[in-house]
Amino acid sequence: MPAPHEIKPVQHHSPIKELKKKLRLEALGRRDALTTEFRIEASMRIADFGLAALAVETGAVVSGFWPIRSEVDLRPLLFGLHERGARLCLPVIMDKQTILFRELVPGAPMIDTGFGTAGPPEDAAVLDPSLMLVPLAAFDVRGHRIGYGAGYYDRAIAHLQVKGLNPNLIGLAFDCQQVETVPDEPHDVPLEAILTESGLRRFG
Template sequence: MKHHSPIKDLKKHLRLGALARRDGLDAEYRIEASMRIAEIGLASFEVESGGIVSGFWPIRSEVDLRPLLFGLRERGARLCLPVIMDKQTILFRELVRGAPMVETGFGTAGPPEDAVVLDPTFMLVPLAAFDARGHRIGYGAGYYDRAISRLLEIGVNPRLIGVAFDCQEVEIVPDEPHDMPLEAILTESGLRRFGSTDKAI
């Protein structure tokens, strides 16, 4: 029997509240905010040519990252998208211009099975909610936490940039030991860096 976790309950409450606010955004506002997010990201991020950037294809009311991703590809980045392999694991398959997209779980689309699997060094991380310290609440399945842990285990230390709308901010995300704080959060009002790092993103 699973024991009752107050932290999990609080996270669920914060997640549902933030997602309801996101769902409530006007569709036109979401489009404009996504374009603004692309502009800010392209002005802020330094991704070396050949750098491997993971993003995500928008589902439901998420930020549409495609303008930002395609802008980074124009600068020489290699793009990849998460694909759910089983209940525990996501892998990142390369997004190649002109390749077909297939159903990849949870209503998402991604590159097909014959696409190259990459280990991203720069991750644009989806989230349900975030706080001013750079802590995130995901969608509850823990896929990204496990994927990031796996990358760290094999010696890849990816940059972690959360992407969300301003309305998804909450006062405080309760910490759990496995949580990986983000280096920065990108929203339509700007890029917020966290921690002591002053290096360019």
């Protein structure tokens, strides 16, 4: 079963949604075709580049994600940021519309949060991230992303903005997930940067 950030709702058909679906499936197919050895080595390179490029203040709240399937393994980067004083949090699905970010304390128990993924338990603090390391299916050179189709991150970002918060958004992916152009939709929030095994690329 998919993780929370992979859940796909029933969608009305539109040319943009159909194109996004096609690009999503193609990019995820390329990611799935990577060898386990390549993904491990690339994830370590991503951690090295991220720790070299990302400056986090002590106490800054960083959201990440626990890897499933063929995703980038973000754990080396997350724990490296934690050693520098960052507070970590992971998304937990609450309902069909909402994710919250619960604090990840290294060494604390993780619980089954449904759909094949794990996260902090219910008594963990709920945090508002100032830096979001965002999962994605595909991205383009402008910093536009295609998620997994459920819109959880779009809604979470909008919710933070309503509270007056503007988190920095950095996408995490392998180079093979790049596509020529992601079709824009009004609710799309572009990424500030993308971090892959080639390094950190900033946009705009």
